[in-house]
Amino acid sequence: MPFLILVLILFISTPSLGQTPNDSTDQVWEVGDRRWTIEEERRFEKWAEETITEDFFIDHKIPTDCADAVYAIRWIYARIARLPAAATTKDGKLVGHWSTDWKHLPTHTEWHRDKRFRAVIFYLFPRTWTGTLPLDTYPVRISTDSVTPGTLFLETESHTGMIRHVFLDGSQAHPLQTWESALPVKVQKLSMKYFFSGRPDFRAGSGLVKFRWPVFENGTWKYLPAREHPFYSEEQYTSSFRQGYADFVEAVARRIDPTHYSPEEKLVKVLRTLTLFLRERVPIVLKGYQQCQNGGCPEASEGWELHSTSGRDGMIISLMDHLSQIIGSNRLDQEKAKKMMEAISIDISENRSVSLYHVYQNHLWFSPHPGDLIEARWGLKKCEMIQAQTLAANKSIAFIEKTYRRKDPRYADFSIRQQQHLLTRLNEEWNRSKCKELLPILAKKDPVLPHPKKSPEPRLDSKKCQKIRTEIQATHDSIAFIEITYGKKDPEYADFSIRQQQHILTRLREEWNHAECKGPIPFPEQKMSK
Numbered sequence: 470m471p472f473l474i475l476v477l478i479l480f481i482s483t484p485s486l487g488q489t490p491n492d493s494t495d496q497v498w499e500v501g502d503r504r505w506t507i508e509e510e511r512r513f514e515k516w517a518e519e520t521i522t523e524d525f526f527i528d529h530k531i532p533t534d535c536a537d538a539v540y541a542i543r544w545i546y547a548r549i550a551r552l553p554a555a556a557t558t559k560d561g562k563l564v565g566h567w568s569t570d571w572k573h574l575p576t577h578t579e580w581h582r583d584k585r586f587r588a589v590i591f592y593l594f595p596r597t598w599t600g601t602l603p604l605d606t607y608p609v610r611i612s613t614d615s616v617t618p619g620t621l622f623l624e625t626e627s628h629t630g631m632i633r634h635v636f637l638d639g640s641q642a643h644p645l646q647t648w649e650s651a652l653p654v655k656v657q658k659l660s661m662k663y664f665f666s667g668r669p670d671f672r673a674g675s676g677l678v679k680f681r682w683p684v685f686e687n688g689t690w691k692y693l694p695a696r697e698h699p700f701y702s703e704e705q706y707t708s709s710f711r712q713g714y715a716d717f718v719e720a721v722a723r724r725i726d727p728t729h730y731s732p733e734e735k736l737v738k739v740l741r742t743l744t745l746f747l748r749e750r751v752p753i754v755l756k757g758y759q760q761c762q763n764g765g766c767p768e769a770s771e772g773w774e775l776h777s778t779s780g781r782d783g784m785i786i787s788l789m790d791h792l793s794q795i796i797g798s799n800r801l802d803q804e805k806a807k808k809m810m811e812a813i814s815i816d817i818s819e820n821r822s823v824s825l826y827h828v829y830q831n832h833l834w835f836s837p838h839p840g841d842l843i844e845a846r847w848g849l850k851k852c853e854m855i856q857a858q859t860l861a862a863n864k865s866i867a868f869i870e871k872t873y874r875r876k877d878p879r880y881a882d883f884s885i886r887q888q889q890h891l892l893t894r895l896n897e898e899w900n901r902s903k904c905k906e907l908l909p910i911l912a913k914k915d916p917v918l919p920h921p922k923k924s925p926e927p928r929l930d931s932k933k934c935q936k937i938r939t940e941i942q943a944t945h946d947s948i949a950f951i952e953i954t955y956g957k958k959d960p961e962y963a964d965f966s967i968r969q970q971q972h973i974l975t976r977l978r979e980e981w982n983h984a985e986c987k988g989p990i991p992f993p994e995q996k997m998s999k
Contacts, residue, residue, distance in 0.1 A: 489501070489502045489685070490567070490685045490688075490690070493569065495569040495572035496566060496567050496568065496569055496572075497548075497565075497566050497567070497568055497571060497585055497586055497589050498548055498551065498566050498576070498583075498586065499551065499566075500551050500552060500553050500566060501551070503550070503551050503552050503553070504552070504553065504682070504684070505552055505553065505682040505683075507699050509550070509552060510619075510679075512550065513543075513546050513550075513619050514617045514618045514619045515618075516546055516549075517542060517546065517618045517619040517631070517633075518618035518619075518633065518634060521542060521631075521633070521648060521659070522659075523648075523658045523659045523660070523661060523780060523781075524658060524775065525659060526538065526541070526650070526656060526657065526658075526659065527656055527657070527658060527771075527774060527775055529581050530656055531590075531656065532594075532654050532655050532656045532657075533594070533650045533654065533655075533656075533657065534650055534651060534652045534653070534654045535599065535628050535629050535630060535649055535650045535651055535652075536597060536598045536599050536601075536602060536629055537594045537597075537650065537654065538630075538631070538648070538649070538650035538659065539602075539621055539629055539630070539631050540556055540590070540593060540594075540597055541590055541594075542619075542631060543619075543680050544556070544586075544590055544593075545580055545590075547566065548566070548580045548583070548586050549580055553565065553566055553567075553682070553683035553684075553685075553690070554566050554683065555605065555681075555683040555690065555692065556593050556597050556601070556605055557597070557601045557604040557605050558593070558596040558597060558601065559596050559597070559598070559600070559601060560596075563690070563691070563692075564589070564592075564593060564596075565683055565690055566683075567690050568589065570589075571585045571588045571589055571592075572585075574588055594654070598626075599623065599624070599625075599626050599627060599628060599629050600626045602621070602623050602629060602674070602678075603623070603673065603674025603675070603678075604674075605680060605681055605692075606621060606623065606674065606678035606679060606680055606681060607678060607679060607681055607695035607696075607698050607700075607701050608669075608671070608674075608676050608677065608678050608695075608701065608702060608703060608705060608706070609677055609678060609679050609700040609701065609702055610700060610701075610702030610704055610705075611677060611702075611704060611705055611710070611720075611721055611724045611725065612724065612725075613635060613637070613725060614700075615679075615700035615702075616632065616635065616645065616677055616721075616725060617632065617635060618631075618632050618633060618634060618635070619631060619632065619679075620632045620677060620678070620679055621677070621678050621679065621680070622647065622664060622666045622676070622677055622678075623666075623674065623675045623676060623677075623678050624666055624667055624675055625670055625673040625674075625675045626673070628649075628651075629649075630647040630648060630649035630650075630662070631647060631648050631649075632645055632646070632647055632648075632664070633646045633647055633648045633661065634646045635725065636726070637725070637726050637728075638738065639726065639728060639730040639734070639735055639738050640738040640739065640741065640742045641663065641739075641742060641788075641791075642663045642739075642787050642788055642790070642791035643663040643664050643665075643718065643722050644664075644722055644725040644726040645663065645664035645721065645722075645725065646661060646662070646663060646664070647661070647662050647663065647664055648660070648661065649662055652967075655769070655774075656771065656774065657774050658774055658775075658777075658779075658780055659780070660779070660780030660783060661780055661781065661784050662780075662783065662784065662787070663784075663787055664718065664721065664722075665718055666717060666718065667717065668711075668716070668717050669705050669706055669717065670706070671703060671706040676705050676706065677705060677721070679698070679700060681693060681695065681698065682698065705717075705721075710724075732795055732799035732801055733801070735795050736792070736795050736796070736801060736806065736809075739788060739791060739792050739795060740792070740809065740810065740813065740825065742788060743785070743788050743789070743792065743825065743828075744813055744815070744825060746781070746784060746785055746788065747785070747815050747825070747828060748815060749781075750778060750781055750782075750785075751815065751816065751817055753776070753778060753781070754778065754817070754839075754843065754846045754847075755818065755843070756776065757776030757777070757778070757839030757840070757846075758839065758840065758841075758842070758843055758846070760772060760776055760839065761773070761776055761839040761840035762840050763840070764840060765840060766839050766840055768838070772839070773838075773839060776839035777837045777838060777839050778835075778837045778839075778846075779837040782832075782835050782837050785828075785832055785835070786832060786833065789828075789829060789832050792829070807826055810824060810825040810826035810829055811824045811825070811826045812824075813825035813826075815828065817843060817846075817847050818843050821843075823847055823849070827847075827848070828847075828848070831847075831848030831849075831851060832848060833848075834848040834850075834851040834854050834855075835847060835848050836848075836854065851902055851904075852899070852902060852904035852905070855895050855898055855899050855902070855904060856899075856904075858891075858895055859892065859895050859896075859899075862888050862891050862892050862895065863888075863892070865888050866885055866888045866889075869881050869884050869885055869888070870885070887944075948967055
């Protein structure tokens, strides 16, 4: 009898996780008694790692920015697995699989053909953003059992992304590789990047986080309290977590993979990773040229999004920066490293190849544009690219003057200063590369390239490196300013201006390496969301 009473008490006090609602066919989808558990999270991790590709949202014609992408991935899996899903809108409404507002639309067994499901995620996209994600997520402990594919990184009201893969072999610039989307909202590739995030803020809900579990309690759906989730932890917010490390990014890297690799071992591993990335790039470039030559894929078109290599080239730049740091900061034999790279050949077409050392020297001049000549895609037409970018920068200045001088002179001044900074960098690279005049004299309205002259070698001192670091940070701040000021009211110009800032960051990274600066260089910018 006492045993029967105990069983009855346990049954009555079972948490909301076990309560079963009466599903309706009017819902977005039915879940029955299916609930999130640790085992279901593991299945989600496996699915996210194996299923999500850079073309995932292009294949399914879903426009995204950074927050849209992570919400969509979670909801798509929940729909496939018949698990609960929810999201908090900007006005505080909790929308979930139980919603019946779309009951008039037909459903389908396959999620991507389910008009009801697609309608609800398209409804959520403009009503959710990085500012609502803290309401839908909880912070996790920093370990390999909780920071897994499907985990999010979240920067306060600015940017988010999802962990794609966790590397524990020292072959990457950081153990955490991410998938990220960005503004403007459009059907676009996901960018593969390395984890980068500022110091997390507990009050803002930023940091490394996972989605919360919707539970049914007292006749309604709500979230399981954050602290009751199995991976919950506030350790990433403590000062002791970052103690002894340069920043939060390094602290996370060492916590995830504490193994110490010798510089020589690290060099070999990173060279192997770079070679793989570059050889994977070859068929993408060849197919892009076949499909997009002669202007067949104008920028921002569906063809351009499908065949461009912007995201992949960003990963190559990050790995090259990392490689340069390994060689420079550990005082490795540069001649030996050069010979190792020269021995690795990349066949870029049927009858042409380049060495890894060529890529090491010229990767910043790779063209991501699918319609460009194969030589330009691999940095073999560096001077022409400098010339083209100089022309583009001058045209940008003219565009800014015409469009923003009267209605926003403060921003016009700011943006033109950035373009002038870019022109200075291009001028320095033109001189350093000993380029010669390649095109006929340009019309008066067009910019005339600087005549080659001897460029003085930079002083290799800490002041110069500090100045470069300060300029990189200023460029990050400029991107944030652009997004806050123009992300909503003029997304087209925000996107245009951010691309110009990316050019500046590229030049600054090159200057950092040219000056042989030591220590970690700030990572590429993270675009903000909605």
